[in-house]
Amino acid sequence: MYRKIYLLPLLFLLFSCKKNEITATVNPKDSTASIAYSDNPLPSWNDGQLKNDIIAYVKKVTSEGTPDFVPIVNRIATFDNDGTLWAEKPYVQELFAFYRVKKMVEANPALAQKQPFKAVIEKDKSFFEKGGDKALIELVAATHTGMTEDEFDASTKEFFAGAKYPGKNVSLKQIRYQPQLELLNYLRANGFKTFIVTGGTVEVVRAISADFYGIPKDQVVGTSFKYKFDDAKNAIQRQPALDHFNDKEGKPVGIQLHIGQRPVFACGNEGGAGDIAMLKYSQGNKYPSFQLLINHNDSIREYNYQEKDNLSLNAASNNKWHIVSIKDDWKKVFAD
Amino acid sequence: MYRKIYLLPLLFLLFSCKKNEITATVNPKDSTASIAYSDNPLPSWNDGQLKNDIIAYVKKVTSEGTPDFVPIVNRIATFDNDGTLWAEKPYVQELFAFYRVKKMVEANPALAQKQPFKAVIEKDKSFFEKGGDKALIELVAATHTGMTEDEFDASTKEFFAGAKYPGKNVSLKQIRYQPQLELLNYLRANGFKTFIVTGGTVEVVRAISADFYGIPKDQVVGTSFKYKFDDAKNAIQRQPALDHFNDKEGKPVGIQLHIGQRPVFACGNEGGAGDIAMLKYSQGNKYPSFQLLINHNDSIREYNYQEKDNLSLNAASNNKWHIVSIKDDWKKVFAD
Numbered sequence: 001m002y003r004k005i006y007l008l009p010l011l012f013l014l015f016s017c018k019k020n021e022i023t024a025t026v027n028p029k030d031s032t033a034s035i036a037y038s039d040n041p042l043p044s045w046n047d048g049q050l051k052n053d054i055i056a057y058v059k060k061v062t063s064e065g066t067p068d069f070v071p072i073v074n075r076i077a078t079f080d081n082d083g084t085l086w087a088e089k090p091y092v093q094e095l096f097a098f099y100r101v102k103k104m105v106e107a108n109p110a111l112a113q114k115q116p117f118k119a120v121i122e123k124d125k126s127f128f129e130k131g132g133d134k135a136l137i138e139l140v141a142a143t144h145t146g147m148t149e150d151e152f153d154a155s156t157k158e159f160f161a162g163a164k165y166p167g168k169n170v171s172l173k174q175i176r177y178q179p180q181l182e183l184l185n186y187l188r189a190n191g192f193k194t195f196i197v198t199g200g201t202v203e204v205v206r207a208i209s210a211d212f213y214g215i216p217k218d219q220v221v222g223t224s225f226k227y228k229f230d231d232a233k234n235a236i237q238r239q240p241a242l243d244h245f246n247d248k249e250g251k252p253v254g255i256q257l258h259i260g261q262r263p264v265f266a267c268g269n270e271g272g273a274g275d276i277a278m279l280k281y282s283q284g285n286k287y288p289s290f291q292l293l294i295n296h297n298d299s300i301r302e303y304n305y306q307e308k309d310n311l312s313l314n315a316a317s318n319n320k321w322h323i324v325s326i327k328d329d330w331k332k333v334f335a336d
Numbered sequence: 337m338y339r340k341i342y343l344l345p346l347l348f349l350l351f352s353c354k355k356n357e358i359t360a361t362v363n364p365k366d367s368t369a370s371i372a373y374s375d376n377p378l379p380s381w382n383d384g385q386l387k388n389d390i391i392a393y394v395k396k397v398t399s400e401g402t403p404d405f406v407p408i409v410n411r412i413a414t415f416d417n418d419g420t421l422w423a424e425k426p427y428v429q430e431l432f433a434f435y436r437v438k439k440m441v442e443a444n445p446a447l448a449q450k451q452p453f454k455a456v457i458e459k460d461k462s463f464f465e466k467g468g469d470k471a472l473i474e475l476v477a478a479t480h481t482g483m484t485e486d487e488f489d490a491s492t493k494e495f496f497a498g499a500k501y502p503g504k505n506v507s508l509k510q511i512r513y514q515p516q517l518e519l520l521n522y523l524r525a526n527g528f529k530t531f532i533v534t535g536g537t538v539e540v541v542r543a544i545s546a547d548f549y550g551i552p553k554d555q556v557v558g559t560s561f562k563y564k565f566d567d568a569k570n571a572i573q574r575q576p577a578l579d580h581f582n583d584k585e586g587k588p589v590g591i592q593l594h595i596g597q598r599p600v601f602a603c604g605n606e607g608g609a610g611d612i613a614m615l616k617y618s619q620g621n622k623y624p625s626f627q628l629l630i631n632h633n634d635s636i637r638e639y640n641y642q643e644k645d646n647l648s649l650n651a652a653s654n655n656k657w658h659i660v661s662i663k664d665d666w667k668k669v670f671a672d
Contacts, residue, residue, distance in 0.1 A: 073546055206596045210409055217596035227592055229585040234620040236592045249565040256563055256572045260542045260553035277565055284570040
């Protein structure tokens with residue numbers, strides 16, 4: 001089931017939702033398709049070395065007849081989601097878990113007297129402190145499994161239709177990073193196939209991937225539960241056991257299972273050290289590759305947070321990966 | 337690990353390779369892209385009810401503004417591979433396993449004295465009869481795992497470059513079904529995203545999916561082994577344990593894990609009852625859907641074989657799925 005490292009923020013969130021705030025820089029232009037081939041394909045990126053490096057890489061690997069040319073079938077670009085394509089303070093996944101608790105208790109009020117629902121409803125921190133991993137696992141399993149895929153799908157749709165990001169009265173669509181939407185479009189316009197490779201559970205991200213990022217469901221790789229085909233219902237039943245945990249070393253594994261080749265372009269973020277293995281795996285590509293790591297260093301417009309041991313930024317420095325300084329490299333942070 | 341039902345034909349093949357023959361109907365036209373929008377998009381399909389039904393379905397679900405219209409993001413088409421896109425007498429997967437034994441013994445002649453390699457080299461039927469599942473599993477694990485993905489990839493490439501189909505001196509590319517190549521192209525030209533959903537191990541099929549079928553690696557769903565990211569090697573190591581068995585009830589599960597939605601168009605074949613669950617799952621789609629099952633009833637041009645209990649054809653009849661009679665519906669069977 002969920003590893004401790006992934007679940008602890010959930011406990012944190014449970015009692016600190018209101019502390020989090022995002023400052024969205026709103027801009028009326030959402031569609032970025034038109035900028036893909038323009039002189040300035042990345043308008044929300046500040047001019048400078050990093051922007052030049054991204055554009056130079058894309059030009060290099062798409063120039064036919066040169067030694068650096070990458071065939072279209074090998075132009076695989078993988079992006080982490082939380083903290084890379086949208087904000088992760090708090091995780092949307094956690095908002096969804098709490099939403100599910102609320103809906104389940106509404107449908108069956110007796111659940112409010114039953115753990116782990118009771119603890120969430122009553123904000124009983126001690127229950128999760130005492131119960132540790134086991135209690136948290138119980139919560140995620142209770143809210144994400146034990147139903148068919150069709151039922152779960154309906155539930156994610158409902159959640160995203162109404163959800164607001166804590167601390168800021170904006171829809172979840174507005175916590176996407178505008179520069180990253182432009183980067184996705186720019187890569188696609190140059191023949192790259194863009195994938196989300198997330199530690200989040202795959203169906204939650206698939207519920208919005210096309211609408212939010214222009215990425216179809218089958219191009220989302222994520223954490224998954226065990227599924228069972230129920231012949232009588234003609235439906236997939238979600239089982240309360242983890243199938244694949246798609247974080248850290250799980251990301252290259254998820255990429256191989258799903259995509260079947262190393263990405264040439266990989267983008268992640270520092271914060272939970274979740275993307276180091278993916279970026280390293282990309283760098284092992286036989287074709288020229290590009291690794292990008294986002295540094296959350298903008299306390300004014302987004303957040304400022306670091307890993308205790310600075311693992312991701314150290315790996316980036318040691319391996320010569322490109323680092324995005326949100327403060328310096330992004331002209332604008334959030335999408336409309 | 338491999339289920340008995342999947343491994344038994346391997347044992348059969350080991351001692352009967354030369355009995356199998358295919359009669360390839362060769363035609364110089366391989367590319368079918370030009371026919372996708374023509375008056376006759378399926379030239380290798382005989383005129384008649386089935387061909388009319390396929391074309392009527394595609395027209396119906398692509399007519400915008402009608403109640404039967406299927407949005408592009410939901411136009412998912414899934415095809416089984418063995419017996420559906422290419423011949424399965426014998427399975428190519430089995431040819432690959434024997435090829436691997438040969439190469440491994442060449443590289444390390446001492447293996448010829450070690451089981452299960454010894455039994456394959458010496459065609460020792462009794463070893464596999466006595467050893468049962470355990471011996472067969474040992475053979476598949478020994479030939480398909482214990483190496484990195486990069487090494488396995490190189491090995492599949494080498495195999496396909498030289499392999500000939502038993503009983504007929506043709507490359508494996510020539511055992512593809514020409515009518516199905518046209519159907520894949522026709523669907524793609526109408527906005528469908530085509531996937532292979534195979535019981536075979538995923539990397540073996542991915543090695544040829546783009547070249548043989550125009551299907552990128554990430555659109556192949558198959559049986560997979562456990563993978564482990566080896567940080568020191570910066571590579572995926574293939575472990576000798578099954579991750580997902582993508583046959584029968586495993587197919588809807590593989591589809592959900594990988595594609596994330598029910599296909600509207602699903603095509604399989606009778607022979608091993610492997611596609612019933614996939615076709616049923618497709619039929620549960622909320623959009624108008626189409627199910628196609630190939631009946632291998634052409635002993636002259638392909639093969640004539642049935643399931644003992646006729647499970648697939650009975651399911652097709654009970655659920656009103658469309659049945660391809662190779663004998664009657666296909667003008668030509670094999671591609672060049």
